[in-house]
Amino acid sequence: MSGLRDDTPMSQVVLHTDALDKSFTLHLQGGVRIPVLAGVGLDLQAGECVVLSGPSGVGKSTLMRSLYGNYRAEAGRILIRHHGAMVDLASADPRTILAIRHETLGYVSQFLRVVPRVPALDVVAEVLIGRGASQEAARQAATDLLLRLNIPRRLHGLPPATFSGGEQQRVNLARGFIGRHPVLLLDEPTASLDAENRSVVVAMINEAKRSGIAIIAICHDTDVRDAIADRLFPLMPLQDAA
Amino acid sequence: MTDDTLLSARGLSLSFGANDALVSVDVDLWPGEMLAVVGESGSGKTTLLNVLSGRLVPDAGAVWYRDPAGKLHDVHAMPAPELRTLHRSDWGFVHQDPKQNLRMNVTAGGNVGERLMAQGARHYGNIREQAIDWLHQVEIDANRVDDLPRTFSGGMLQRLQIARTLVTHPRLVFMDEPTGSLDVSVQARLLDLIRTLVTRLKIAAVLVTHDIGVARLLAHRIMVMQRGRVVETGLTDQVLDDPQHPYTQLLVSSVLQA
Numbered sequence: 001m002s003g004l005r006d007d008t009p010m011s012q013v014v015l016h017t018d019a020l021d022k023s024f025t026l027h028l029q030g031g032v033r034i035p036v037l038a039g040v041g042l043d044l045q046a047g048e049c050v051v052l053s054g055p056s057g058v059g060k061s062t063l064m065r066s067l068y069g070n071y072r073a074e075a076g077r078i079l080i081r082h083h084g085a086m087v088d089l090a091s092a093d094p095r096t097i098l099a100i101r102h103e104t105l106g107y108v109s110q111f112l113r114v115v116p117r118v119p120a121l122d123v124v125a126e127v128l129i130g131r132g133a134s135q136e137a138a139r140q141a142a143t144d145l146l147l148r149l150n151i152p153r154r155l156h157g158l159p160p161a162t163f164s165g166g167e168q169q170r171v172n173l174a175r176g177f178i179g180r181h182p183v184l185l186l187d188e189p190t191a192s193l194d195a196e197n198r199s200v201v202v203a204m205i206n207e208a209k210r211s212g213i214a215i216i217a218i219c220h221d222t223d224v225r226d227a228i229a230d231r232l233f234p235l236m237p238l239q240d241a242a
Numbered sequence: 243m244t245d246d247t248l249l250s251a252r253g254l255s256l257s258f259g260a261n262d263a264l265v266s267v268d269v270d271l272w273p274g275e276m277l278a279v280v281g282e283s284g285s286g287k288t289t290l291l292n293v294l295s296g297r298l299v300p301d302a303g304a305v306w307y308r309d310p311a312g313k314l315h316d317v318h319a320m321p322a323p324e325l326r327t328l329h330r331s332d333w334g335f336v337h338q339d340p341k342q343n344l345r346m347n348v349t350a351g352g353n354v355g356e357r358l359m360a361q362g363a364r365h366y367g368n369i370r371e372q373a374i375d376w377l378h379q380v381e382i383d384a385n386r387v388d389d390l391p392r393t394f395s396g397g398m399l400q401r402l403q404i405a406r407t408l409v410t411h412p413r414l415v416f417m418d419e420p421t422g423s424l425d426v427s428v429q430a431r432l433l434d435l436i437r438t439l440v441t442r443l444k445i446a447a448v449l450v451t452h453d454i455g456v457a458r459l460l461a462h463r464i465m466v467m468q469r470g471r472v473v474e475t476g477l478t479d480q481v482l483d484d485p486q487h488p489y490t491q492l493l494v495s496s497v498l499q500a
Contacts, residue, residue, distance in 0.1 A: 027488035028495060069477065071484040094463050094477040095272065115437060115459050116430035130441075 014183050014214045015044040015067070016086070020076035022059070022066050035238050036062045040076070042216075042233055044183070049205065049215040049228050054235035060218045061110075063235065064185050066090075067216065068107045069097040080105060080183060102130065106181030110188050112160055112172040120146065120163070120171050121156040127179040145174040148204075150197055165192040177204060184208065186217040190224050202227045246308060248273045248414055248446050254293055254303035262470040263289040264300065269465070273413065274444040278461035278478065280454055280493070286470040287450045288418055294448060295335060295416045296325050307332075310413070330360045334407035338419035340399040343406065344391050350377060351387035354405050361410055376405040380435060397428035401435065408439060415440070415447045421456055433459055454497060458482055466490045 020042075023035040036059040044050055052060040065071040067078055073090035080089050082104045089097060089105075101107070114123050121142050128138035146156055149170040155163065160171045169192050176184065189205070190198045198221070205215060205228045216233075219225045225232075251269040255262075263286045271277050279287045292298035294305055296317040305317040309332065317325070329335065337343050344353050354373040355363075363369050374384050380401035391399055400420065407415060420436065421429040437460055440447055451457055457464050457478060464481050466474040466489065474487040485491045 024484075025486075027491050065483070070479050072476075072480055072486065094480075095275075097477055097480075098462060115434050117434050 012045045013043055014046050014081045015042070015216075016077075016079045017042045017067070018077040018079070020063075020066065020078065020090070021074045022062055022071060023074060037066070037235075038238055040235075044214045044216060046182070046212045046214050047209050048230045049209055049217060050231055050233050051217050051219050051225050051229040052235060053232045055237065058235045058237050060235060061187060064107075064187055064216065064218060068101070068105065068185055070107075104181055105183050105185070106176050106179055107185040108172055108176035108187060108189055110191065112168045112175075114160060116161055117159050119157045120151065120160045123160060123171060124174045124178055127175060131179075141178055142174065145178055146171070149174055149200055166194065166197065169193060170197060173201060173204075177208065180208075180211075180213065182213060184213055184215045186215060186219070188218055188220065190219065190221055198224060246273075246312070247271060248275075249294065249305065249307050249448075251294060251305040252303055254290070254300045254305070256289060256293060256298070256300045256302075256470075262286075264293065265470045267303070267467075267470075267472055269294060269305075269448075271414070271446055271448060273446055275463065276440060276447045276449060276461045278449045278451060278457035278464045279467060280451060280457050280464060281467035282452060282493075284469075285467040287452075287467050289470075290467070291416050291418055291448060291450050295329075295333065296320070307414075330357065331410060332413050334410070334412035334415040336403055336407050336415060336417040336420045338422045340391075340396075340403035343403050344399065346391050349388050349390060350382065350394070350402055353391065353402060354409050357406055357410050372409060373405075376409050377402075379439070380405045381431070395428075397424050397432065400424060400428075400432060404432075404436065404439070408443065408445070411443060413446060415445055417447055417449045419451055420449070421453070422451070429456075436460065454482060454493065466493065 017040055020037055020040040022037040023033055025031060025033045040063060052063060054060060062071060066073050069089050076090060078089040079086040080100060082100050087096065087100065089100060121139055124142035124146060125138035128141060129135065143156060151167060151170055155167065160168050163171065173189060190201050193201065202224055209215065217228065247270045249269065249271040251267065254264050254267040256264040267290060279290060281287050289298065293300050299318055306314045307317055308314050335343065348356065351370060351373040354376050355369040358369050358372060374387055377384060377387060382398060382401055391402060394402060421432050424432060433456060449461060461478045463476065464478040465472050466481065466487065468489045474481055474485065474490045481490060482494055485494050
């Protein structure tokens, strides 16, 4: 699955990983080393959705978190198209990673983690306000997106901590989609959603793709996967270190 | 994005007798950035804050502050009056115990207005108006403006201290366990307030805390200290979710999951 196809113009590649390795060294467990990723080479083009596949525990979330800079890549490169240039996220300094996340790379995690007490609407609008949008414009965009995801207006002013799992996930999705980052990472975007909301999310993903947004997703729901994936990227289990 | 740091320190070392409080510590802080310093009690984090802010002189090393005109100042070589002026204008300090910063026999409005007057504001009406505006921003009712701080709760005192510190629009704020002495319910409110104000006013801050949850919610970058040394530093969520150093792993794994 790795390597560029000959007919692919390089200009369309928005993310490219090269010999990416990741292991964890657990110092509190006698320094045991757990290798998870070895030599991962992945290409992602604008407007395409790649779904990571493989059994549970194979490292799909680890790869996704490494791509976001949440985990530190041990070896290899993670090149991402940021402001027209390919920047290596694996060796970038913290401020560059934050700038990339701000403008270029979005991430919807499995669980919402926010400051307590902040209303759902502000959680979602914050992304745009951080980019200099007016309070009104950002809140209007956030309201539209929350309504589309079937979060009723009466919940918009409440902090999401009290919401159900599915509602929290939809707030998380709204926050991930509102910034229209050119590269979007989705970790189980529909895991706790009912059929109606699943189809809303599928429609949002397909619209994003049509507008040129590139997506990497982890998705165990085969119906959703078939509806969004252009191709699968299989991960193989590694042997545990001796 | 500018590459000029607001505050830089190199090779800071300080011993109290046989006790190494700081060992070759380097720090860089950029404008508008929140840097958290975490570690257990006695790891040197408050000492570091005091040295960075010029309140304590290191045995070795130096701290430079870049003023709004772009000129660098060696914080520990500055004449005392100049450093005091800096503390009253460009800088702010938020203590764990608000009583260290507030004057308990002066009204809430007076506490906020005093910092403006120290900067040269003289018009009583304007000062009072700004004081009330700031009380409002930290969610203290305007009708408490003439009350003495001793009638305030701990959370209100902390918010009053923040109003007093931020009223002069400092570029750099040092915070020592700002939520440390508060109930959890009050903490969340204060965290949200600090985050909102710091982001809106584009203030840079060095935040000392033993609570890595606080660091995660507020800080762009994090420094982990152990026995006076920086053992790990980087992007906050990366250091907390993928800690590399044994001590950071211990720190992260010791937190109770709520």
